Amino acid sequence: MSVHFRKLALIGIGLIGSSIALAARRQGLVEVISIATRKQDTLDEARELGLGDIYTLDAAEAVRGADLVILCTPVGAYESVIKTIAPALEPGAIVSDVGSVKGHVIKALAPHIPEGVSLIPGHPLAGTEHSGPAAGFAELFTGRWCVLTPTEDVNPAQTEKLAAFWRAMGSQVEAMDAAHHDMVLAITSHIPHLVAYNIVGTVADLEAATQSEVIKFSASGFRDFTRIAASDPVMWRDVFLTNRDAVLEMLGRFTEDLSVLQRAVRTGDGPALEAMFTRTRAIRRSIISAGQETAAPDFGRPHEAPPASPLPIVREHGGGDDA
Amino acid sequence: MSVHFRKLALIGIGLIGSSIALAARRQGLVEVISIATRKQDTLDEARELGLGDIYTLDAAEAVRGADLVILCTPVGAYESVIKTIAPALEPGAIVSDVGSVKGHVIKALAPHIPEGVSLIPGHPLAGTEHSGPAAGFAELFTGRWCVLTPTEDVNPAQTEKLAAFWRAMGSQVEAMDAAHHDMVLAITSHIPHLVAYNIVGTVADLEAATQSEVIKFSASGFRDFTRIAASDPVMWRDVFLTNRDAVLEMLGRFTEDLSVLQRAVRTGDGPALEAMFTRTRAIRRSIISAGQETAAPDFGRPHEAPPASPLPIVREHGGGDDA
Numbered sequence: 001m002s003v004h005f006r007k008l009a010l011i012g013i014g015l016i017g018s019s020i021a022l023a024a025r026r027q028g029l030v031e032v033i034s035i036a037t038r039k040q041d042t043l044d045e046a047r048e049l050g051l052g053d054i055y056t057l058d059a060a061e062a063v064r065g066a067d068l069v070i071l072c073t074p075v076g077a078y079e080s081v082i083k084t085i086a087p088a089l090e091p092g093a094i095v096s097d098v099g100s101v102k103g104h105v106i107k108a109l110a111p112h113i114p115e116g117v118s119l120i121p122g123h124p125l126a127g128t129e130h131s132g133p134a135a136g137f138a139e140l141f142t143g144r145w146c147v148l149t150p151t152e153d154v155n156p157a158q159t160e161k162l163a164a165f166w167r168a169m170g171s172q173v174e175a176m177d178a179a180h181h182d183m184v185l186a187i188t189s190h191i192p193h194l195v196a197y198n199i200v201g202t203v204a205d206l207e208a209a210t211q212s213e214v215i216k217f218s219a220s221g222f223r224d225f226t227r228i229a230a231s232d233p234v235m236w237r238d239v240f241l242t243n244r245d246a247v248l249e250m251l252g253r254f255t256e257d258l259s260v261l262q263r264a265v266r267t268g269d270g271p272a273l274e275a276m277f278t279r280t281r282a283i284r285r286s287i288i289s290a291g292q293e294t295a296a297p298d299f300g301r302p303h304e305a306p307p308a309s310p311l312p313i314v315r316e317h318g319g320g321d322d323a
Numbered sequence: 324m325s326v327h328f329r330k331l332a333l334i335g336i337g338l339i340g341s342s343i344a345l346a347a348r349r350q351g352l353v354e355v356i357s358i359a360t361r362k363q364d365t366l367d368e369a370r371e372l373g374l375g376d377i378y379t380l381d382a383a384e385a386v387r388g389a390d391l392v393i394l395c396t397p398v399g400a401y402e403s404v405i406k407t408i409a410p411a412l413e414p415g416a417i418v419s420d421v422g423s424v425k426g427h428v429i430k431a432l433a434p435h436i437p438e439g440v441s442l443i444p445g446h447p448l449a450g451t452e453h454s455g456p457a458a459g460f461a462e463l464f465t466g467r468w469c470v471l472t473p474t475e476d477v478n479p480a481q482t483e484k485l486a487a488f489w490r491a492m493g494s495q496v497e498a499m500d501a502a503h504h505d506m507v508l509a510i511t512s513h514i515p516h517l518v519a520y521n522i523v524g525t526v527a528d529l530e531a532a533t534q535s536e537v538i539k540f541s542a543s544g545f546r547d548f549t550r551i552a553a554s555d556p557v558m559w560r561d562v563f564l565t566n567r568d569a570v571l572e573m574l575g576r577f578t579e580d581l582s583v584l585q586r587a588v589r590t591g592d593g594p595a596l597e598a599m600f601t602r603t604r605a606i607r608r609s610i611i612s613a614g615q616e617t618a619a620p621d622f623g624r625p626h627e628a629p630p631a632s633p634l635p636i637v638r639e640h641g642g643g644d645d646a
Contacts, residue, residue, distance in 0.1 A: 125543055145540055174539070184536045187526060189543035194588075195518055198581050200603035203510060205576070213507045215609045216497070217468055220448055220512035223615060224547060226607045233600035240588045240596055247588055253528070255585075258521050258578065265517075265563045265570055273563055277556035280523035284549045286538045292546060 003164045007032040009066035011059050011081055013046045015128060016098045017072030018136025021051040023169040026138045036062035038073075046133045060088040068165070070122075071097035075105060076238055082112040091116030094162055098124055100185065102149040102178035104242035110151060118158040120150045123181065124171060142170035149178040179246075186246035190239055191254055194247070196228035197236070326487045330355040332389035334382050334404055336369045338451065339421045340395030341459025344374040346492040349461045359385035361396075369456045383411040391488070393445075394420035398428060399561050405435040414439030417485055421447055423508065425472040425501035427565035433474060441481040443473040446504065447494060454555075465493035472501040502569075509569035513562055514577055517570070519551035520559070 008030040010017045024030045034054035037043045047055045063069045063085045105121045113119045126144040146166040150159045163173040264272040331353040333340045347353045357377035360366045370378045386392045386408045428444045436442045449467040469489040473482045486496040587595040
């Protein structure tokens, strides 16, 4: 199916919004791109970069006549945005977004979606360490997953149309229930970030002498956690405020498992520890088989397409060898 | 001070042992290298690689006449090794090792060290994903820390001699109390690994449908944890069995902090979450200032010298931009 939208409205034009603009233009997926931002500076920057055809501070004007509207603002701004644009949305239009939680987004947007408009939230699992309109590039989504969480009353043809748009930009697309998305992301992304923030926080509370040595020897593992914990605090605050239930559910399982591990350490239960450290390898192998392993760390790094062939399992040496 | 040992005995010749052999030879730090292993295969491999001058299955023979003995076997084998070699150790010799815990090592070795022999345990913070005699390379220690934990009765001149040996192989050397080493490593290395194993274990218990999606979307953070949790289970079992007290102390602080974070998520305390996610940045900056940041993840990866100039702070994008 050839993908074609008459007018794409991007509300917000940071890294993701600008990458969508560039990818959609390059692939010839849209005729007109209209861009709305809240700040004049950002709008001027987008115009200088030539990201669109229409530039406005009025989000309602941006969406007029658009058959695809994608919110690329922080999730916290959605309710105010949807109230502004709802009266200007055309029947047949698709409203989507790029936020990292989905149940909350549906709660914020659904009540304001007019009759005949399809709400299909989306989450492209892509990013780099840069932000702003100049950070975007057309290849950002190449080989990356995009999850769509259409609401129940949406016509499947509309979902397929949006999926085709993302596939044309290079993504692999998966549709699922918003609650399921939030649970999966809680364990793949939100809990790892929470744990990383937590361990760095524990170090921040150590006495100064120990702390300076922790920093010195941070390459032994801790450093990688600080890289994760260097992510944007405001964005992560919002993730935890808006995906609370799924995070607490997964955190409950995590702490329960940690208590079991802690007991095995306390009682010196070697066989239990070895068994627990061994069973995690199957998961690792699955990730490699799924082509999801790359040589580079993902946290806060530019993304590339997954490698054509899986990499070998890596192991860490820890100071003991067979004699 | 020019570094010179008459005879270096390496007990165990895996990645670390073979790298010491190559680096010491290249830098001209020793006259004779004797190598002892438990298995004939490993010994034959070391001989084919030309790692030493003397090859033997008898550790006592290997240490005869040696002024530097370094145990490079798993920590669990130390007690049996030291009992074997103790009668053959010469007065004036230094006995060291490369294990990742130090208090336990002193407990295992000290009672067997003869009068006039200096026990100076060591821990080179270096490794790659490979193991065995063929994995070694002379540059492994370049720019990496090596911690020495001399026992109280050791002559400082002996410690300095061993420190000079490590510096000549490219390491930065730091001497400290064994208990302090174990506490610092518990938080920089052991707890990060425990937490990584734990989160991968939590995923291993998820229902199959969710698990397959977790694997699919693992690049969002979880994947980096699986890389950590792919480390050698037996080695890590031994770390947790031999550094129990420090691990439990640090794990106690970690879980206490996690409870506070969990409460903030549950009560939707945005300011507290943001504050906690912000204060971790100072630690990150310190690591970068200390030159301990590299572009590559450390877990199970080949090491290189730290970069000459610090890298910029990285941030992760999560689907929201300023509009």
